[in-house]
Amino acid sequence: MKDSQNGPGTSLIDYPRPSVAVDTAVLTVADGSVCVLLVRRAEDHQHGRWALPGTFLRERETLADAVLRCLREKAGISGRVPRQLQVFDDPARDDRGWVLSVAHVDVVPLAALEEALASDGVRLAFVTREPELIAGLPYGHADIVAKAVAWLRAAYAEAPDPGELLAEPFTLKDLRELHETVAGSMLMRDTFRRFMEPKLQGTGQMSDGTRGRPSRLWVRDKS
Amino acid sequence: MKDSQNGPGTSLIDYPRPSVAVDTAVLTVADGSVCVLLVRRAEDHQHGRWALPGTFLRERETLADAVLRCLREKAGISGRVPRQLQVFDDPARDDRGWVLSVAHVDVVPLAALEEALASDGVRLAFVTREPELIAGLPYGHADIVAKAVAWLRAAYAEAPDPGELLAEPFTLKDLRELHETVAGSMLMRDTFRRFMEPKLQGTGQMSDGTRGRPSRLWVRDKS
DNA sequence: TTGATTTAGATCATTTCTGCGCTAATTGCT
DNA sequence: AGCAATTAGCGCAGAAATGATCTAAATCAA
Structure with missing residues (x-):
């Protein structure tokens, strides 16, 4: 793979680079319904709005590590097995700049979320019973939730x-x-x-x- | 989604950023077998070896656009509908630096490849009949081919x-x-x-x- | 204690699916 | 022209899967 014409001895790769983020739909079942975990944004951008937990990738960090770190730091939970869903690459998706977001899904039993849910910065949203809440999520997070639920259904059918x-x-x-x-x-x-x-x-x-x-x-x- | 503590008014995103590449397995059927398109690397790095066509993302370019551009520039073919397979994030995957590679698959009829195959920088590899060639591809491209073929089989079963x-x-x-x-x-x-x-x-x-x-x-x- | 209710597990008839085989329609060889 | 070879399309019998029924084993309410 990789670039076209790099001079002799080029070992660093000097092409423009996008910011890369991971966004994770943590799914669980509560009260007889599929739920997704939301966190209230602590950052300036979209401050206070409910959104999926997400973070930018750190140097040399793998995607799975970034997901687990993000869940720990932002939601106070310990993730299980993050799985990639899709890369979202719409250049207009984030008005802060050129951002690629790698959507993930992770499934965590309710019991492992209870502690974190005591915080008022963390909540569950019923995927089917609160469609307007899901649809209103920023950064196209509704698409990620839809993909995550579709993945969950496919996995549970198998x-x-x-x-x-x-x-x-x-x-x-x-x-x-x-x-x-x-x-x-x-x-x-x-x-x-x-x-x-x-x-x-x-x-x-x-x-x-x-x-x-x-x-x-x-x-x-x-x- | 996105970072943790950015100062007030931060609109640029100043985190370390990986290089992002796309690698594409162009699949076709020739001679009663599934084949994948390989190009001889023109770049210094791994020069002359057969590999999947790939390129680095350009500024604000979408992944699908990068795939189509890459197929045009490196293989001289016109892609159809590139589909994402998986992001490969092993930090040691590329010794030139921190590179994320988004693997894609595209299916193109043999007739649309014939012209490009006249060049000696482009060839087809029989996926099942030339296992050692596939297994020897650099940058973990063998994994991409395996994923691509699995995707193709699943799609054709449906x-x-x-x-x-x-x-x-x-x-x-x-x-x-x-x-x-x-x-x-x-x-x-x-x-x-x-x-x-x-x-x-x-x-x-x-x-x-x-x-x-x-x-x-x-x-x-x-x- | 007794009967109603709930749930588990097995049996069975029916429906649906699978793969074989028969017949039809055409080409190519003699 | 006629026969062998090849392929398409349909009908049918056996196999498999489905969903209902029946019986067993427990709790709960009276």
């Missing part, structure tokens, strides 16, 4: 709780309700069971203390 | 010839042979027909001059 939102062990009913929340629609009980059971690892245990007949308990397949 | 490789009109047999090449395996004739027919638009015409019984001719659905 495997049992790939975001590790459920505490182990769990019943197939727990798992199905989570997947229904993510999918936004009812899932057929038998079809779901037939698809997921072979992808799970059974513990010998049964649920109890719950209403109705006890159910087998499962954990995500570690293999 | 829709009839999404890369628009076939000249219209075509028969279902033409289409199936193309999809078999991309998939790298035989596809069941009837299953393929049942899946693709509703996604195609029929012309009233029939193929003729060909061996065997004439077949209906189709075009990709424009709706």
Whole structure:
């Protein structure tokens, strides 16, 4: 790859360089709905508005590291596995200059967010129940949320709780309700069971203390 | 998104910035195999080696524009619809400095490459038949090729010839042979027909001059 | 204690899908 | 002209998946 005509011995790369930012949609499930984490902007630019947590890349920092640092610094949470979604490159996207933003998604269980949510600089937004809030986010963050949710749906259609939102062990009913929340629609009980059971690892245990007949308990397949 | 503590009135963004490059895997089908376009590096760095065409981003240029410019300048071809695959951010990936590379894929029919292939600075590599050539590409380009081919396979499993490789009109047999090449395996004739027919638009015409019984001719659905 | 309610897990009939095989239509060879 | 080879398109039987039904096992309310 790389440039066209650089003089002999050119080791530094003297081309114009964009600022590179990472923006992250932290998704979780709360109250039977998919939620995204927002932070109130502490910076001068768009000060006080709710937005996705984001930061500029530091020297030689990898994108995943920048995402995790940003979540720690701006939201006070510890990220899990940031995944790239897309690079947004609209030159007019940010009026401060030429900025490329690499959108990411990360899935974090609600329990790991509770502490951070005590701060009034951090909140959750219900993705489907608060469409106007999401649509009003600055910097085209609404597109990122949409991409993130689409990614989440695709991931949950493939495997049992790939975001590790459920505490182990769990019943197939727990798992199905989570997947229904993510999918936004009812899932057929038998079809779901037939698809997921072979992808799970059974513990010998049964649920109890719950209403109705006890159910087998499962954990995500570690293999 | 964006930085943490910038002084009042800061409109320029004074953080360290990486060089940003785009690298593109131009895929096509030739000789019944999936191929990727390589160019001989004209630059000092890795001079003369085969590599994917790539370039550094110019001021305020979008990624797609950079890809199309790069294909025009380095390979002498006109790209179609560049799609982002992934950002490669390994700090040690390029020994010239801190470089982020945004990998892209574009699908171009062989006919649109023939002219460029006359040059000895441009060639095709058979993705499956020349594994050692692909594996030996510099800058981790082998990973990009792998991602590009995976993307191509996924796209061709969903829709009839999404890369628009076939000249219209075509028969279902033409289409199936193309999809078999991309998939790298035989596809069941009837299953393929049942899946693709509703996604195609029929012309009233029939193929003729060909061996065997004439077949209906189709075009990709424009709706 | 007893019956209503809830949920789990298995069985079963029905629908849907898959892949084989038959017939039709054409070219090319003798 | 006639036969072999090739390909298209459709019908059909077997396979697989689906969604409903039935029974079992527990809690909760009276």
